[in-house]
Amino acid sequence: MLAIQRAPASSSGGGGGGGGFAGRRSSTSSSTPTALNRQILRSWADTRQGGGGVVGGGGSAGYLRGRQQRLSSASGAGGSKPLLSVIRSALGWGERPTAPDSKTAAGGGAVGKEGQLAEPEAPAPGVNRFASAVSPDLLTESTDSATATAVEDVEEADMRHAEEVISSIDAEHRLIELAPEPTSAEMRLREQKLAHIAGLTVPGMTANFKDHWDARMLGKGMRANHLMLCYFTVINPGSLAICKWQGKMIAIRSGEAMNRALDRDQVAVHLLPIRQWTLGLSGPTVESELKRRPNFLAEIVPDPVDIDSPFMSHEQINLLCQAGLVMTGEVVRIVSSFNNKCFVGSLSMHRSGRAALFKPRDRRVPLMLVPVHPLFMGLEVKRQLQKNVDMGLAGEAYTVAVKMVDWPSHLLRPVAEVLPLNTDVATIEGATQAILVETGIEERPFPPAALEDVAKTFYITKQDRKDREDFTDRCVVSIDPATARDLDDALHVKSHGNGCYEVGVHIADVSHFVPSESALDREARRRSTSVYLVQRVIPMLPEALSNGYCSLHPGEEKLAFSVIFQIGLKGDVQSYRFAKSIIKSCCRLSYEEAEQMLNSDEFLPSEVSSPFSGRQVRTTLRQLHQLAKKFRKERLSKAALGFSVANKLQFTCPDGVNGVPQLMKEEDAEWSHQLVEEWMLKANVAAAETLVKEAPDVALLRRHPPPRDPRGLAETLVSLARVVVESAEDGAENSGNGSKAARSILQAAAGSPGNNNLAASSTEIMLKLNDFLAEQSDDPQFRSFAATLAIMQMSLAEYICTGYHPDRDSWRHFALKFPVYTHFTSPIRRYADLLVHRQLVGALSLSSPTTQQQQQQQQQQQRADQVEAQAMWCNRWRISAKRASERSSQLFYAAFLRATGPSEGFAFAKSVGRLGMEVMIPQLLFTTRLDYQRLQSQCPGLVVRRRQKACNLVFPPAGSCPHRLTLKLNFRSEVPVYLEASEDNLLQINLRIRRPECPKCAANQQDSQETAGSAPHSLSVVADSDESELEEISDTDEESGSA
Structure with a gap:
């Protein structure tokens, strides 16, 4: 491992000043070329930029080609160290005297008028900026001019690719910098583990991977x-x-x-x-x-x-x-x-007795070896394994959590260590702990130093009232989930009387309570986001802040960071401004309550702070709603994403965390959600536009790249449309209502064979997709399925720093159709929003730093490399938090099924193959595979008849039904299933095929009616089809025993 140390500030760097990196190679550096590569590039970049380091204060923030001018923050000149010399030094080959290139001596840019940075002198032609591009046979000292030219000259096209690699490698290092540094004891322990692994041999587990x-x-x-x-x-x-x-x-x-x-x-x-x-x-x-x-x-x-x-x-x-x-x-x-290498699964003794074999729950993860050694497993684990061996149950497994330590080239499987869990994983709490381990989320108390930064009491000072705008005379309303306690946004609207309005979006002023680089700030940055589990929240900030001082509770004066919009006669935004403010919310509404107020003149809120009334709250809500509808219509006309996909199941735990979960009824609150969403989008866009204008090189944005494969999204859309059109032509009930948009999709996609014209335009795809989903309102299950398939074809949104992404087109948010976008509205639960608040304060000079430390902290926020590092850190933990929330919902749904018994439902077929089918339950965001062989074991007498990309399941007579039933399945077909909890895995939900309802028996019943268990209109079931018909729709042999 390469030890990185901060060098003292240079006194002769020509103004480049600031800390550089001083590197020294440890005994294990040869196994970490990534660290070595970073040292080479950083060391050489330091010499070219007047001594300033990438992470040290004051120097250049980057070394990448094309970005040096934007990221330069030093002035003067300094000597430039030749790249070959830096490489030799980093490799430990010693220094050779080389004359510096006088043409590249100038490093930093000069400070221009009004604090603007002047352009630094461009490097001389022929200088190689990329150490990795140097061929090994050229890393020797030579006076031959041809060799020197070969070393120094790398074509620009090659440079772009090479820099992409180095940029990504460097991003890994920047993430590590934000993580807690290992102690010397932890380093020694790891070295002991690596030494043990180097000599580990397990029969049948040898391999010979390439270096x-x-x-x-x-x-x-x-x-x-x-x-x-x-x-x-x-x-x-x-x-x-x-x-x-x-x-x-x-x-x-x-x-x-x-x-x-x-x-x-x-x-x-x-x-x-x-x-x-x-x-x-x-x-x-x-x-x-x-x-x-x-x-x-x-x-x-x-x-x-x-x-x-x-x-x-x-x-x-x-x-x-x-x-x-x-x-x-x-x-x-x-x-x-970005994998934290922690997994949950089962552990059993390997036949050699030298190691245990770990089988992860996640099928994408390989089997692992856990050496039977105190370094890798505790005494209790070893005793349990030995007990199983003594009882003749060596292959018996039990659930543990492990962390992968290393995967040497001589072993077929990676080596892991068992992690201690505080509770039994067979309980809900134990399973929750396992989820947190898998996702890398650490649930721990806030450190004392962070809590000391939280004020014991809070009151608004005279200086606060002097420096802030007072909106306490406005009718300010907040709309949040009924169970929320961290209220970080509120709204007001004031009519100017001429058809124009003032609208305020007020966000909790978290940056006022969390000083930059304080112990509290470092802890919030480490956590990055609040994690929402079913039974509790793991907060980013201490409860005194998240649910107390910062939260915009009604009837209390609170500090806010506000965006004030001026809305014109046509409902368009004429102008906006940011302001630090004081507000006093008069009413807190749930989404369901707000929905009732939008739809009914009879409902009024029960609690409204004086001097406002429930009628004023309702008027405020409806005015905001009318404006929000105009914004949404305009967005959708530009092909913005008009739908969302989320796990719709919510649970409560009235009997405690290990009691029986109760499934909450889903409330219809579409309008109120859209009201809040549109105004939060407006505030986020305003923040992004302001940052790009005032701080174009360090703005923290949230971008959403277009689909990497538009053809795949277009083909998915065409397949869905073809299903709807075919159903309409077959006369399926209700299917004709949604066929107009589907036919339009097929017409737009028509072209030469294999050439989908629709794929040429991502905007056209989104417009067609929105129209298509809007017409599926009569079939919400299919609508959810189609939306989920479309989302799966898209890229992930991510945080970026503009200085590291010079192409402005790459800043766009594809789904929302905004040129620039960021997150500003949830600083209580997202660290990225807190960073944006600080950037806005600095860019707009909304507060003046009073101490040298505050000035240094503000300068640190304007460092592009730091902003990019924090952006990537936030990306990483946002994904982990989302995965933990989804798995928590899955855990409680499995517990619900375990307590109430199997539930009847329908899954959608994503694909139908030769050996099985992949199915999805959209409302659970749950996808699994159903193998034909397993289906036949679950349903004795079931016959599987396959054809290309489709199959027919023939069910035998059952119970009072004397008929054979043939279920025709292809893409998009609904598959009747039972959902049931796994007996040996608390997290696992199993699907079992369910015999569909017989249409003949249903027709013979006098009280025939549609029930929750009846087949939906898209279920294709034939009762007692004769053999000739079956043969016509099947071109393969009948499968009765195996698939």
């Missing part, structure tokens, strides 16, 4: 255009994973090719020769296809292609992939990992 490439080999691969940087998605551990690169798929087809990468890792993939590529993900290889059709490649690519080489141009890659070829590759470097 990961070092930084220099990465550079060569980037120049040769056969190395791709992408995210790793595991389909089946040890046999198949996929990576997406610029919308194209790269298949990793063996455990050796995966080379120890885990799901969600960022990896560098080396392309294999074209002969090993495949036609489709599961089709034949190019080599075998050439034997059948010798000229098929020539029909795709006009120029000759060497099938024994992965070297080719981007144009050739595009042509081959457009023709349906799938690239294959192997992982050669794990660039960074």
Whole structure:
């Protein structure tokens, strides 16, 4: 591991000043080329920018090409150290005298008028900025001019790819900087574990993985255009994973090719020769296809292609992939990992007795080895394993949580250690602890130092009243979930009497209570977000702040950060401004109460603070609602996303956390949700626009990239539309109502075979998708299914710093259709919002720093590298918090099913294959696979008849029904199932096939009516079909025993 130390401020850096990085290699540095690579780039960047370090104060914030001018914050000149010299020094080869290049001596930019940074002098041509691009055979001292030129010259195109790798590697380091640093005792313990693993051998678990490439080999691969940087998605551990690169798929087809990468890792993939590529993900290889059709490649690519080489141009890659070829590759470097490497699963003794075998619940994670050694498992775990062995139950497993320690190249499986859990994982609380371990979320009390930063009492001072605008005379209302206690937003509207309005969006002024870089701030940054579990919240801020001083409780004067909008006659925003303010909310409403007030003249709130009345609250609400509807209509007309997907199940625990959960009834509060959503969007956009204008190089934005593969989204939409149209043509009940938009989609997509015209325009896709979903209101289950499929095709939204993303088009939010967007409205529960508040305060000079420490903290917030690091940190924990919330809901639903028994329901078929089908329950955000063999074991006598991308399930007579039933299944079909809890896994929900209702028996009943258990209109069931009909719709043999 490379030890990184902050160097003292330089006195002769030509104004570059500030801390640089001083690196020294430890005994394990050879195994961490990532750290070495960072040191090389950082050290060289320091010398080129007048001595300022990337993380040290005052120097340049970055080294990346094209970004140096924007991120420079120093002045003067300093000597430039040649890149070759820096590389030799970092590798420990000693220093060689080299004359500096006088043309590149100038480093930092000069300070211009009004504090603006002048452009720094451009580096001289021929200077290599990327150490990894240097070939190993050139890292020797030479006076040969040709060799020197080869070392110094790297083409711009190569540089762009190389910098992308280094930028990502560096991002990993910036995340580590925000994490708590390990103590010396923890470092010694890890070294002991690694030493034990190095000598570990387990029979049947030996392997010979290739060593990961070092930084220099990465550079060569980037120049040769056969190395791709992408995210790793595991389909089946040890046999198949996929990576997406610029919308194209790269298949990793063996455990050796995966080379120890885990799901969600960022990896560098080396392309294999074209002969090993495949036609489709599961089709034949190019080599075998050439034997059948010798000229098929020539029909795709006009120029000759060497099938024994992965070297080719981007144009050739595009042509081959457009023709349906799938690239294959192997992982050669794990660039960074957002996986905390903690997992929950079962542990059983390996037959060798040297280690236990850990089987994770997550099927994407490989099996792991846990050595039978005190370093890796506690005494109690060892006793339980030995007890099972003594009882002849060596293979018996029990649930534990582990953390992966290392995966050396000589072992087939990674090595893990058992983590201690405070409770039994067989209880809800124990299972909750396991969820937190898996997601990396630490539930712990706030440290005393952080709590000391929380004021013992709070009152508004005379200075506060002098510096802030007073809105206590406005009718301010908050709308939140009924159970919420952290109220961080409120609204008011004031009519100017001429059709124009003033609207205030008031957000809790958290930055007033959380000083930057205080112990409280560091703890909030470490947590990054509040985590909402079913039974409790793990807050980002102490309760005294989140539910007390900051929360905008009614009837109390509170400090707020407000956006004041002036709305014109046409309902458009004419202007807005930000202000620190004092407000006094007069009423707190739940979404359900607000919905009643919007829809009924009879309902009024029960509690309203004087001097306002319930009628004034209702008037305020309806005026805000009318304006919000105009905003929403305008957004949707620009192809903004008009729907959302979320887990709709909510639970209460009246008998305590380990009692029987109660399922809460879902309330219809669509209008009130849209009211709040539209005004929060307006405030967030206003914050983003202000930051981009006032602080364009350090603005923290939230962007949503367009789909990496618009063709995939378009094909999904076309498939859904085709189902609706076919149902309408078949005369299915209610299906005709939603066929107009579906036919429009098919017409827009019509083109030459294999060419979907709809895929050419993401905007057109979104417009069609919104219209399509709007017409499915009569079938909410299918609407939810279609929306979920569409969302799954889209990219994830993420926080970014504008200084690290110079292309302004990359700042756009695809789903909301905003050029710039950020998060401003939830600083109590999101650290990103708190950062945005601080940036706005600094950019707009809404408060003046009074001490040197505050000035330094404000300067720190204007460092692009720090903002980018915090953005990535927030991205990481936002995903973890979301996953923990979803799994908590799944845990309580499983407990609910365990207490109440199996529940009847319907799943949608996402795909129907040869061995089984993948189904989804949209309202649970739950997807699983149903194997035909398992279905037949669950339902004796069930016959499976397969056809291409479809199948028919033939159920035998049952109970009082004498008929055989044939259920026809294809994409989008609804599958009748029982949902039941797993007996040995608290988190697992199992699906079991359910015999559909017989249409003949139902028709014969005198009191035939539609019930909750009856088949929906899209269920295709035939009673007592004759064999000839079955044969016509099935072109494969009957399956009775195995699939």
